[in-house]
Amino acid sequence: MEREADYMPGSWARWIQGGSAPDLKLPDFTRSALPWYFVMATLEYVVSEFQRKKVYYRRQTMSNLLSGLIGFVLTGIFVRGLNVFPFLVLYHFVGRKVAPWTAESYTDPWVNLMGFLGFDLAFYWYHRISHMTNLGWAGHYVHHQSRDFNIITAMRQGITEPLITCWFYMPLGLVVSPDVYFWHRTVNLVYQFFLHTRLIGKLGPLEWFLNTPSHHRVHHARNYGRANYGGILIIWDRIFGSFEAERDDLECVYGLDALRISMDTYNPMWHQGQHWIETVKLMFTINPIKALFTRAFSKDMVSPLVTDAMKDEKGKITIKPSEGPIDQRPLCWIDIYVAIQALAIGGPCALAVAAYAHTMEPLTLILAVLNCGAAFTTGGMMMDETLRGLHAEWIRLAVLPLFAFVYLPLAWALQTVGYCLVSIAAAYLAHHNNHRSLPLSHILQKSAMKMVKKAA
Structure with a gap:
């Protein structure tokens, strides 16, 4: 029997458990999928080395992991409940009364189809608006900072992003049960991790309706327009006019600025907070509503809106797509x-x-x-x-x-x-002694290449 207390945090411990709410048995396998991210990242690295295609850069990869771990402990613990309890409250007090099905409808294919499409559409609009407003961009831009693009890049997440994302998914509490919602939420987010790769080309007819690595490369590229906001499906971008295909003659350039090290530092907390600081400062110089809910810009903000990222203001080519981050130095x-x-x-x-x-x-x-x-x-x-x-x-x-x-x-x-x-x-x-490189780096690289060739 459902109790009103089931839909409220009730205690500190239960709020901390909120991301999966184990007592409510809501499906959430994002953490159990974590080892597979590293398995796939290792496979991606091995294949890229075998193809002699530079995909991973040591310090940028470490920076991505540091940002991901900060998000894991700060967001994953303190705001996990935001992904659960507001939705549960809306469902319990309103959704159960207006939806024509019950929580036992978990296996109904039509309910699942509604949950799948509903979450993907909600994600599309959150994702698009996060690029259109300073309030959304301050949480989301961390994910776009990396100058490389691989599976580990997907772990780079903003710690404040859940404060905004959860409200876009709330309307689903009016039409589907918590089990259906959390299942499709988990599937959607895990699917997106594996879109972050340069090793998979275009996938033929799948490109028409699925979000693919090719479409997501365009989304992250500085030298394309802002496009391709979908989660699993790309149909929303085609319907709402935000689709752009990857071109064979325009290799993607990733990151937010012309610096080889994003924002000229590896400090993950500066990466997390810099746009918030600039947005707050902007609120005191212009209309606060405009500062928060538009992309009003100040000189110290970073943005991927540069459409010709390889050239400076004078038109001189400064960055080639194949160059990657600047820290390609030997291991130190x-x-x-x-x-x-x-x-x-x-x-x-x-x-x-x-x-x-x-x-x-x-x-x-x-x-x-x-x-x-x-x-x-x-x-x-x-x-x-x-x-x-x-x-x-x-x-x-x-x-x-x-x-x-x-x-x-x-x-x-x-x-x-x-x-x-x-x-x-x-x-x-x-x-x-940071200027002294270690010969170990060359030994490891040669050993890895020999192992790859032997395995092949």
Whole structure:
């Protein structure tokens, strides 16, 4: 029997669990699909190396992962409930009374067709409006910052985006049950991850009605118009006049600006917040409504609206599509340090925090998330190779033992102190030896090529 309490958060723990609401048995396999993203990304890398087609660039890939992990812990924990409870409230108090079917209609093919088309149409309009307004773009533009385009690029998500997206899907609560909605939401979002690849060409007749990697490359390209906003289907773009096909004579250029390093930094929190800062500043200089709900522009904002991204203001060609990000340097010590600290250690910690978030006290959870976020942020700042980045990493490592003494047994806290002291020294050495490339990079690349050729 349905209870009114089933449709409300009710507690901190239940809000944290809200992304999947396990007590309500709503289908959500986005997290279980996570390993497959890395499997497919590995396969994409191997195939690209075999084809001698440069698809992955080390620091840009690390930057994409850092931004994705920040979104995973901040968005995935604190605002997951926005994707669930507003929808459930609308369905419970209105949708059940006006829809001609019940929650038991989950297996009805017509209800599922409505859920599939309804979510895809709602996504189309959210996605298009997010490019048309500063309010939407401030959350979405993080996904477009990368100068490369691969499956790992898909993990680059804005932490504030769910604050806006959830309201576009609310009307579905008037026509389909929660089970139907969440099933098609999950399918739609997982499908889109695999659109981010340069290795799959055009798919023949499927291009007429499905969103394909070819269509999505156009969407991310700076040297095409703003087009192709669909999720699974491309028919909405054809109907509403926002479709553009990929041309054989115009190779895509990705990213938001002419800089090889997006926004001239690897700091993931600056990537997340810069457009919000500029939008708020714009609100004090023009009509706030115009600043939020149009693409009113200021000189420090970044936008993919450049239609000839390979040329500067004087018409001189500055960037070739095949050049990719600027950081094509050999492997160096900073790369190793960030890979260990932020990815090999910070990444699993973030996964553990997400897994046990619903069992933590609010303050404990907030501090755990902030510590994870700090590791990803300072990792990006270290890749900028500035003293500011090194000092930020030192501050993070100096503060970490304080939390260890509060929340961990004494033996573990003392080990944390030792780990931080070693890490402070390692960060210093990595920063001051960053100009020394490691021959290991060439050895690994040659070994990988030999393995690929042998397998082929």
